[in-house]
Amino acid sequence: MKKITLLFFYLIPLLAFSQSNKEIIQKHLNSNTAKSGLSASDVNDWIIESEGTTSNSAITNCYVLQRYNGIEIFRSVSNFSIKNGQVVNADKKFVANVSKKASAKNPSLSVTEALKKAYEQLKISPTTSFAILETISKYKFVISNGLEKGEPVSANLVYFTTKEKTLVLAWDFTINTNAPEHKWSVRVDAQTGKILEKKDCIISCNFDKKKQISVVAADVLVDASPLTYKQLYSKRIAVVNEGTYNVIPFNYESPNHTARKLISNAANSTASPFGWHDTNGVLGSEYTITRGNNVWAQDDMDGDNDTAGTSPDGGASLVFDFPYLGANVAASNSLNAANTNLFYMNNVMHDVWYQYGFDEANGNFQKNNYGKGGAGNDFVHADAQDGSAASPQKMNNANFSSGNDGRNARMQMFLWNYSPPIKPLIVTSPSSIAGSYVVKQNGFNPGRVDLPVAPSFLQSDLVLYVNATNPADEGCFSPANGAALNGKMVILRRGGCNFSVKVKFAQDAGAIAVIVVNNKAGEITMSGADATITIPAISVSQEVGESLIAQMQTQAVNVKLQLESNPFVNSDGDFDNGIIAHEYGHGISTRLAGGRNNSSCLDNTDQMGEGWSDWIALMMQLKPGDVGTARRGIGTYVSSEPTDGLGIRDYPYSTDKGINPMTYANTNKYQYKDEEGVEQTEEHGTGAVWATVLWDLSWAYINKYSYDDNKYNGKGGNNKVMQVVLDGIKLQPCSPTFVSGRDAIIAADQAITGGQNFCMIWEVFAARGLGKNASAGDANVGNDQVEDFTMPSCVLAVKDFENEEVMKLYPNPSSGIVNIRVSQYIGKVSIQINDITGRVVYTLKDADFESEKTLDLSSLAKGVYILTMKGEGLNYVEKVIID
Ligand SMILES: [Zn+2]
Structure with a gap:
C-alpha cells in the first residue's frame, strides 16, 4: 500500500520554551x-x-x-x-x-591603505587624506572620503568567496563618489589591494543597456524612533488637511492612459498615520511642500543629488494643483505637476506595500518609524527631471539606489525623447519598393544624432555590412567590405552585440548612416551609449528590412533619409506611474531579500530584482474588467507608443503565450561582456522572464479567488498573490535563483494557507519551464539555466521542509473510531474508503474540514481498508486497519 508522507511547512506546535x-x-x-x-x-x-x-x-x-x-x-x-x-x-x-x-587571518594592508588602492583603480583622485571618523568594531570603520563633499566611506573586513571557492581576506568598501551616477561597492584584497569585485549600487532601469546592480554595505545604522509606543494608537481623527493632488491616479499608468484628476484623502491611516506631510508623529504637517515622512520629491535638473532643487508648495491647505502641458513642450514647464505626481505615487507605493509586510520592522523607507521598529531616517529622495539640465543631459532612463535600513534611498527619474513613429526613410528606387517607411530613432545617450530635417537630407545606395570574421551578427566585428561602406548608408541586422557597437564599426568604415533591421517581429527601442557616435542610426522592422536586403541582391536600392520636421518629445518619467512603481519595487526587493541590514543579496546574475519591479508595476495597474491575456507593455508612454505598444521589454506581458512566449530558458540569452571583458547579465531581460511567471501566477490567483479593487487590504486573488510573493522574497536565501524564488513562494503559501495553492503554483511555474527538474545551475553564472516542464505529482505537498509529518491518521489500527489530522488545512474534503477488493464501503462528500476530523468506522468489519481523502491541493491516501 502506498503511503505518501506529507512533509509540511507547518507543524503541531511543540512545547515552545522561551528559547531565544x-x-x-x-x-x-x-x-x-x-x-x-x-x-x-x-x-x-x-x-x-x-x-x-x-x-x-x-x-x-x-x-x-x-x-x-x-x-x-x-x-x-x-x-x-x-x-x-x-x-x-x-x-x-x-x-x-x-x-x-580561509587564507589569511590578518590583513597586510590597513583600511586606509586599501582604500587608497581602491581609489586608484576606480580612478578617483582624493583631494585630502583619509581619516578614520568612527571605529564601530575591530573590523568596521567609517572613513572620510577624501573629497570635498559626499558621504563618508564605510569599511568592513570580510572574507570574500572567490570563483574558485576560496575565502580571501578583503576590505569591503562602500564609496559614494561625487559623481552622482556611481555609488561603488567594492571588495579589495587585504593583502594585495587588488579589486576583487566591483558593483554599482545604483540600479539603472533602461533596456538593452549595461547595468550593474545594487549594494551598499553601510554598517552605520541610525536608530531613530523618538516616538513613544502610546502615540501609535492615538486615533487619527483630527488630521486637519491631508492634501489634494492633481495627478494620474495610481492605478493608471500615464497621461496616455487617463487624464489627471484631483485626489484627496489619499494617505492610508495604517501606513501613514499622520498623513504624508508629517515627520514628527504629532498632528499637523511639518511641510507644505512635496516632502514628508515617506518621500521628498524635488527636481534635480542639474543632476548633482543635492537638496537645492525646488519642491512645489501646496500652502497651508496643501493643494497641489499645477498645470501639465504635455510631452511636446519642454518638460520644465510642468515641473510642479511632475513633482506632485512623483510625491503622490511614492507615497501610494509606501502605503500599499506596507499592507503586505514592507513595514518599519522590515526596513521600509520612513523618516520617522513612529516607534514601530526598524531604523528611521531613510525616506526616499525622489529626484524629478533628473539631469535634464546637466551636461551631458541624462535621458531615457530611471534608477533607484538603496542601502541598508537607516540610509536614505534615491529615485532618479529622467526625461525621455523617444519619438513616435516617423517615416524619414524614403526609397527612391527601384520603383517596385519606392515610398516612405516607418523607422524608429535610437535612444543612445550619449550618441544619438538627429536625423536630417528638410531641406537637409542624406542619400545613397544601401550597402549590406559584411563581417570580416564570423558571418552572423553583422556589425559586431570589423567589416570585410569596409571600402564599399565608405560614404554610404549601411544596413545590418540586429543581434550579437550592442547597437552602439554596430553603429561605431560602420561609422569607422566611413558610413554616413546606419539602418538596423530587427531580427524578429515588432520594433526595437535601441539603447546604448557612445559619445563618439556622430552619424544617425535608425531601426526598421524585420519585414521592411529584409525586403530591402532581398532587393539589394539583384539591383541597387537607393534611399534618402529626411524628416519633414523634427518632432520634439519630452516625456517625463515623473508622470509614468508604472516606472515609479517599478523603481520603488527595487527598494522593496533590495530591503526584503536577505533582511533589512543586508543590501548585497540581489547582485548575482540569476536574481530577479527587475522581475519583481515589473510585476509590482503591473499589480498596481490592475483594474476591474482586466484580463490576463491582454498586452501589457512597460513604459509605453515614455516610448511614445500607444497604450498597447511593446514598451521597453522584448515582449509585452500577457498570459497568452502567443503574445509573450518566454520561458525559463530565455534567461540564458541575456549575457554580454562589458568593457573590461567581464561577463554580465542584462537583468531586464532575465527579469522579464520572472515577471512573466509572476503575471501568470497573479492571474491564476485572480481566476481562483476573483479580483478585489481594494489594493490595500482587499481579499481577492490579487491581494493574495501580492502577499505570497512578498513573503516569498523574505523567505528565500541571499543571492537567490529563479528556482529558489519559486520554492520560496511555495513555502510562503504553506506558511499562509497550509498549502492550499500548492498545485496551482506548480502548474504556473512548470508551464513556463520552472518545473520540478528545472535547474538554476550556479547562481552567479547567467547562462547555465535548464528549463523543465514537469509537474511534481500533485497529490500532496512534497517540499521537503524540515519538519515532522503533519498529516496523520490515528489511532491506526483502531476499533473503528479514527481521527484524521491535516495541520492548517481548512476547507472542503471528500473521503472514500475501499476494501481490499476495491469495493466502496464508506463515502463522505464535500464535508467541512478544519484541521481535524473524527470518523466512525465501527460498522465496518475487521480488516484492511484504503482511505482516500481529497481536498483543494490535497490528495491523501492511507491504509486503515480495523481490529
Ligand atoms: Zn529596474
Missing part, C-alpha cells in the same frame, strides 16, 4: 551539520544580522551571517524561518570547511 532565536538556530544547526555537509566549526561563529516577522504567517525570518575568527563571510547570509519556537524552513548559505578555505 539564537539558541533555536544553533540547536538546529548542530543537529543538521552532517546532513548539510558542514562541520561543527563551520557553524559556531555567526550573528543574526536582522530579523523580521511576516504579516500573515507569524513567521520570524532571521537572517544569519556566518563568520570565521569573528570576521564576516561576505554574502554568506542564511535565512531561518522560526515559528512556535521551531525552525520551520532554512535556506542555508553556510560555507563548508571554512578553516581550510
